[in-house]
Amino acid sequence: MTIGDDAAAALYGNRFLTQPAPATRFPDVGMSPVEAMRLVGEDLAMEGDPQRNLATFVTTWMEPEAQRIIAENLHRNFIDHAEYPISAEIEQRCVRMLADLFHAPGATAGCRTQGSSEAIMLGALSLKWKWRERRTAAGEPVDRPNLVFGGDVHVVWEKFCRYFDVEPRIIPLAENKYTIGPDDVEAHLDENTIGVVAVLGTTFTGHMDDVVGINELLLRVKQERSLDIPLHVDAASGGFVWPFLYPESAWDFRLEQVRSINVSGHKYGLVYPGIGWLVFRTESDLAKDLVFYENYLGKTDATFTLNFSTGASMVLAQYYNFVRLGRQGYTYVMMQMQENARALALHLEKSGRFEVIGSDLEQLPLVAFRLARAQAYDESDIAWQLSAERGWMVPAYTLPPNAQHVKILRALVKETLSREQVERLARDVDDACTTLDQKGGAHEKERQQVKQGTGY
Structure with missing residues (x-):
């Protein structure tokens, strides 16, 4: 007795074990749920293990109870406040x-x-909108806005400037100076500055800009030059x-x-991607022109997000x-991460091979070396x-100008990295x-570029 290929595949296994996966054309026919699940699973099996990904700041583990809440509410459209008012209330509780x-x-x-x-x-x-309001009220032109930030920011700040026609005034870094302070900022300020950005927990080394010093500078500028320049804190990781x-x-x-x-809630907020938060000091700090009102979901709602359905x-x-x-719980979790980060830093320093960057400063739970x-x-x-040989994902990268000749490694230490794993990682390094x-090495071209200060 023989059966056809499709029938045999349905009975005994996945036909895509011996056929290429759909990749370029919309499939003419579908497949069983089990086959579709196996197809996706076989592709994902080729990816790295998230628990050994020390490059990402993003959360890779949550408690089973949290996962159940997520799974049971994936179908709930947050923006539909008329039908899901409790979800909207919970958002505001979080805010x-x-x-x-x-x-x-x-x-x-x-x-x-x-x-x-x-x-x-x-x-x-x-x-930008609040700056424009102030300039318009004073009868001043609004065609040359600028934003001041350091080279230690995430690339999204440069994206904002390009997308929304704002001049970026980027303060360069230098070797052994990987954050910015008031002395760096002052020369870039003028009447067209819409704001200054300070980073709490940089992507590169995990440190913070001198937020206190920049704030004192802006207070002095307000008093001496009558320029009220606001400060935005990018606390994506450090908040x-x-x-x-x-x-x-x-x-x-x-x-x-x-x-x-x-x-970012999906970083040290300990939630899976994607969730972030924006909080203003007072209600008046939100530019009213950014708020839209709609009623086509059943009630009048105010919205000022870029995304809608989610x-x-x-x-x-x-x-x-x-x-x-x-x-208490967040403090406990953060302290455990910090303790393991310090243990890893100590292992690396004791090896005599590495310089650990800024471990004596306030820092995210990571090791930059x-x-x-x-x-x-x-x-x-x-x-x-x-x-390639040990399964750890630890990024190596050059720092922004003018420190691009410095290349470092960075290991994020999250709640899933136990002390035993820290010690194993140190041995593997x-x-x-x-x-x-x-x-010898395999990256001679990159090594020469870094040595010459050209980056890559």
Whole structure:
């Protein structure tokens, strides 16, 4: 007895084990749910293990109860406040909790976003609109807005400037100076400056700009030059770290010129992607021209996000974390990460091979490190060895101008990285270097570019 190929595949296995997956044409016919699930699963099996991805700031694990909330609410369209008013209320609970965490002085405005990139776009647009309001009221031209920030920002700030016709005034970095302060900012300020951006927890080294010093500069400029220039804090990574690890460190609405803050819930907020938050100091800091009103979903709603329809599940997951952990729980989790990061830094320093960057400063739970002296290989070779032979994803990259001749490695230490894994990673780094000592590196071109200060 014989059966056809399709019948045999349906009975015994997945026909795409021996056929290419659909990739260029819309399929003429479908397949069974099991086949579709296996097809997707077989593709994803070729990706890296998220638990060994030390490059990403994004959350890769949540509790089963949180995952259940997410799964049970994927169908819920957050923007439909008429049908899902509790989801909208929970969003505003989160905004109020963040405003409290960031020491807002009173009633605030804010919203959830798809991530910090959307929050940054909205916050920067509000800076531009509020600047335009002030200039128009004074009878001054509004055709040359500029925004001041350091080379340590995320690329989305440059995107904003390009997309929305704002001059970027980017402050370069330098070797051993990977953040910015008031002395760097002052020369770039004028009547067309819509705002200054300070970073809390840079992507490159995990440190913070001198937010206090920049705030003091802006207060002095307001008094001496009658220029009221607001300060936006990009706390995408640090907004869920500093309040718990460094609660006495002032960077938020305790500082007078800080008018808006963005933070990623899907980073150290401990929620899966994508969820971000934008919080204003007061309601008046949100430019009213950004708010739109619509009633075609059943009730009149105000909206000022760039995205419209989106799932409610990550908002609910964020609220779950807030009520599940509270200040005490977040502090505990952050301290465990920090302790393991310090343990990894100590291992690397003791090896004698590496210089750990800024571990004595306030920093995200990560380790930024570089080779302490010239070798026959570089940081990219180490990253390649760790990935290809040991399964760790540890990025190697050059810093922004004028520090582009500096190449570093960065290992994020998250709640899923145990002390045993930290020690194994340290051993694997040492083994990778031993292998490279014997055979040399594979990235000669990159090494020469970094040596010559040209980057890549």
